[in-house]
């Protein structure tokens with residue numbers, strides 16, 4: 001699903017350059033549930049943004065679902081993002097002035113889907129996350145856990161192959177976090193590839209595979225060599 | 235369908251910050267309203283609205299002393315524009331259709347129970363009103379018979395009413411002297427009684443048919459048949475003196491002083507040629523005169539106005555000020571939109587994450603700016619109506635009543651729409667081009 005080779009991402013702020021991802025290699029299989037861990041500032045969010053086509057990269061190669069994304073125009077990138085990728089954020093990022101239904105509908109709007117089909121899809125996905133009763137509530141009228149379920153519904157409504165979640169439980173208490181985690185596990189069981197950044201080891205433990213990002217490099221705990229390098233650094 | 239969604243997003247964004255949106259719309263509306271008022275004060279004086287009538291001014295060029303130096307240049311313009319009474323009669327006699335001679339004067343007007351006032355008075359014939367597209371709110375022009383010398387004999391055997399010579403008043407004078415219904419009432423002009431036969435609609439556009447408008451902007455208020463004005467001895471406001479004479483009205487009419495404007499309708503090129511030939515053959519019969527008449531000079535109403543008239547610089551200055559204010563409002567809107575858009579950049583990042591292209595983001599924000607522009611246009615219409623009534627009361631010495639006509643309203647809406655676009659393009663472009671990942675970090 002995701003394949004990055006020697007990918008490089010540099011942030012420039014004035015004269016200062018920060019190499020957020022360097023010689024970054026990763027492979028995520030279709031249907032996989034991958035948990036990403038790593039210290040703050042190591043490049044986890046940067047990786048998700050590049051993977052979700054929200055950010056550009058300077059060097060290397062990125063193949064998303066068999067398509068080389070280098071040199072794609074904005075319209076194509078936006079369409080790929082709209083159809084293939086769903087995002088879930090730590091801070092939910094719901095549109096505060098749209099109610100639950102309208103929030104979930106947004107990706108379908110950008111796809112130009114007819115109203116009847118939109119309605120059916122939104123209602124279906126809301127029942128999946130158990131929020132049919134709250135359809136006409138505004139985000140501010142929901143609890144944190146409910147808001148994150150709306151965000152997950154919004155990410156799923158377009159039936160993406162890939163779900164990218166950046167600390168989806170970071171703002172939630174452990175009980176609610178566990179519920180969200182169960183929801184994500186169900187979704188993954190339905191065939192959606194999930195890449196989730198988390199700081200919580202017990203949540204990461206429920207993924208198929210764990211991967212660490214350190215100083216802009218992906219370190220697979222199963223691969224002995226990079227781990228050794230990390231040790232020598234410490 | 236996607237446009238409807240963009241519109242909805244834009245509308246939500248505006249209604250999320252109602253006071254800020256109102257401030258944006260309000261400040262633009264004020265700018266637009268001031269601008270349209272300022273524009274109207276200039277346009278209303280700059281256009282000789284003669285819908286579809288081929289009206290020409292007939293003047294006579296002369297050979298004589300060269301007057302093109304310095305101060306005398308005006309005099310030369312005047313000598314070729316104005317003709318003597320006898321020349322005017324000759325020019326009119328050869329006119330194929332509607333034609334009038336005319337001059338400006340000032341006469342003391344009094345109406346029953348109202349104090350006398352010296353008003354701008356115009357001597358003209360019946361054709362004058364049609365030539366210049368005047369419309370009447372009451373009554374109409376006087377009859378063709380009233381244009382003939384001695385048409386009305388005081389004390390004629392008819393009813394007393396018919397014995398009075400006719401007069402036409404402008405809307406403001408009629409309202410002031412006689413109230414709502416003026417036709418049929420009697421006013422005294424220059425000490426003689428006249429019967430009001432018609433009241434003109436309020437002036438919306440200044441009509442330039444006399445050189446007097448070069449030096450003053452007060453429109454005509456009282457209109458009299460030429461022979462009645464001559465009979466009253468209404469001395470013309472502009473006279474280019476020829477040989478000395480006695481100084482009475484009769485002396486003036488017999489002299490070769492220049493003081494009469496001649497206007498006539500010449501429907502096509504053939505009529506123009508025929509008229510030019512007829513006048514040329516009349517000129518060839520004239521005895522020697524100094525300065526000698528050389529040729530007929532026909533000027534279209536448009537040409538005449540461009541040649542002789544410029545709007546009083548105070549109004550021009552007002553227009554300039556209004557335009558600058560409007561431009562400042564557009565710049566301010568750019569600033570406000572930039573602030574507004576960047577305060578919401580985070581949500582733009584979310585939209586991008588959900589699949590919005592740069593184009594969609596650009597359109598949404600341009601539409602939002604355009605909504606502000608349209609709102610400003612509509613609110614500006616209302617404000618300008620208010621503004622017009624204020625300005626008509628503030629500027630008493632104005633040539634016309636300044637009004638928002640259909641053209642003005644459309645221009646205002648068009649300008650506000652354009653301003654919304656102009657102000658929106660840069661902020662919308664900038665917002666659509668920021669990297670979504672950077673936006674999202676601001677959440």
Ligand SMILES: Nc1ncnc2c1ncn2[C@@H]1O[C@H](COP(=O)(O)OP(=O)(O)OP(=O)(O)O)[C@@H](O)[C@H]1O
Pocket residue numbers: 011012013018019020038039040041042043044045046047672675
């Ligand atoms: N817009 C930016 N300009 C400059 N540097 C940036 C920018 N965004 C991120 N960085 C830097 O890139 C590096 C990686 O940041 P990133 O947000 O990916 O870390 P993270 O692993 O998600 O951290 P956290 O766990 O705290 O969310 C950091 O050093 C950060 O300071």
Ligand SMILES: [Mg+2]
Pocket residue numbers: 044045046166
């Ligand atoms: Mg992060």
